[in-house]
Amino acid sequence: MPRQRRPGGVERPSLRSAAAALTSLVALAATGLVAGPVVAATRDAGPCALPRTAAHHSLGLDSWNDAYPRPRRSLDAVMVFLSFPDSEPVVPPEVLAADHFPATTRFFQRASYGKFTLRAHPQRQWIRMPHPSTWYGIQRDWDPERRGAYLRDAIRAADERIDFSAYDIVYLVADPDAPGVDSDATKVVNFDRPLHADGTDIGRVVTVFEEHPPDRNVLAHETGHVFDLADLYHRPEDGKGDWDTYVGDWDVMGSQFGLAPELFGWHKWKLGWLGQGQVVCVQGGADLTLEPMAEVPVPGGSLGTRLAVIRTGRDSALAVEARSATGNDRATCTEGVLIYRIHNATPSGGGPVEVLDTHPDSGACWDRSVYPPLADAPLREGERYTVPGEHVRIEVADRTRSGAWTVRITTGT
Incomplete structure (x- = not known):
């Protein structure tokens, strides 16, 4: 966005x-x-x-479109917090989680008239990426190879602690104070070929690069894409x-x-x-x-x-x-x-x-x-x-x- x-x-x-x-x-x-x-x-x-x-x-x-989860039931979302070798996180994961939840859950509960509940499962620890934040070249129009490396590294590093088969939605939340993190790069990434972890295919993830505190409703917007909703803005x-x-x-x-x-x-x-x-x-x-x-x-x-x-x-x-x-x-x-x-x-x-x-x-x-x-x-x-x-x-x-x-x-x- x-x-x-x-x-x-x-x-x-x-x-x-x-x-x-x-x-x-x-x-x-x-x-x-x-x-x-x-x-x-x-x-x-x-x-x-x-x-x-x-x-x-x-x-x-x-x-x-069955490639997307339909929010007519409760869905579980894991929040994975990623740190980098070139920056020591200042804001703890629980504070970053509170930037988005329970506000995003409440947004969808109201919008669905109580028919849908988004259940967030924020992790309590940072997971260290193998490369510095600047190495990944994070930006809105991201180089596909560097973006692919970021996503593979994140899932591989998190897989040691997280059972991805237990979740419907994956939020990858980067340390907002890392020097290579660009807050304009928050978006949903759909994979041509799903990543595989814990016996399940991961077809898309939400990459979160928000500042602290974040833009309001940003996660509601990105989660809408997870449910196959389109961007309605026009990019000049x-x-x-x-x-x-x-x-x-x-x-x-x-x-x-x-x-x-x-x-x-x-x-x-x-x-x-x-x-x-x-x-x-x-x-x-x-x-x-x-x-x-x-x-x-x-x-x-x-x-x-x-x-x-x-x-x-x-x-x-x-x-x-x-x-x-x-x-x-x-x-x-x-x-x-x-x-x-x-x-x-x-x-x-x-x-x-x-x-x-x-x-x-x-x-x-x-x-x-x-x-x-x-x-x-x-x-x-x-x-x-x-x-x-x-x-x-x-x-x-x-x-x-x-x-x-x-x-x-x-x-x-």
Whole structure:
């Protein structure tokens, strides 16, 4: 995940082009839902489930890629702490573990509505690597041979003390004070040929090179890749400019710094946390009451309708969901009904999700947002929006006493 630190921790967006702004100028004020026929909506979301494609981390969800663990049960993760001959660790392993847990476990418990628990097993001792930290050439765009050597050395050194067959996920945490450690190199590494230890194949590991204290939600972001979720940020070709133009603050897979890091409803549908009864496939139109995506129901309570989907093509769909200042989204500065496009054939980092800006002439949270122009993207009460090129209109009437959003979706000419 890229670092975008600037003086004072404030992130300033670049100006968008006039053409980009014009694509969303159809946001209109309204006093309520306009009377009219509602054709069809179904709790059988199958017609709206895009198929999985060969794209890396495809957002298609008609089937699951068995190369990845699916977080619909408890999973066990081992944290291995690596030191180097050229540096004596200053921060003990238990302090580094506390940088990430139990916060990451709580993030996923809330996001999954209690359906998934990530159980961390941090080791209590440092494991010494055979080479100095500077020897491995650690950096974001890492030389494959040096990276391979680092991973083989780490697994080999740790195998003397750790039974890897007991764990579903492996976090390799480097001494943050070692001179060769680059904090921008944190990522998930997938092996073309799995490493083998303790009678089990290790197909991927999370390499953690974070400073102490680390970026917030960084491990939630990287763990999302372990579950076959894509990067939603855009890396500029020249390394300059904004990384967050696709989704802004909306979803931790876009930015670990986001103000509203709750996973999109589409992601939750893919992971198995939303299903029949919570996802509505809109074919023609629908009047819906959408519960906030990040709101965790009381024990025994119903999830209600969380996601509306409109199929727009063989490889594309629109998603509509409500976002409010609760749960993982408690720090958001705007609330409302969020609309975004999904492209199942677009690979990770290429823009598989695009949040639609229903207020293109304004922004929000200029002192805190990773991309203020999209911070006010959701529709608010009394507003309607026609999606460019899709003949789809979304209208927001009001909010219920419980905080849900009343929405009408109309499709067709």
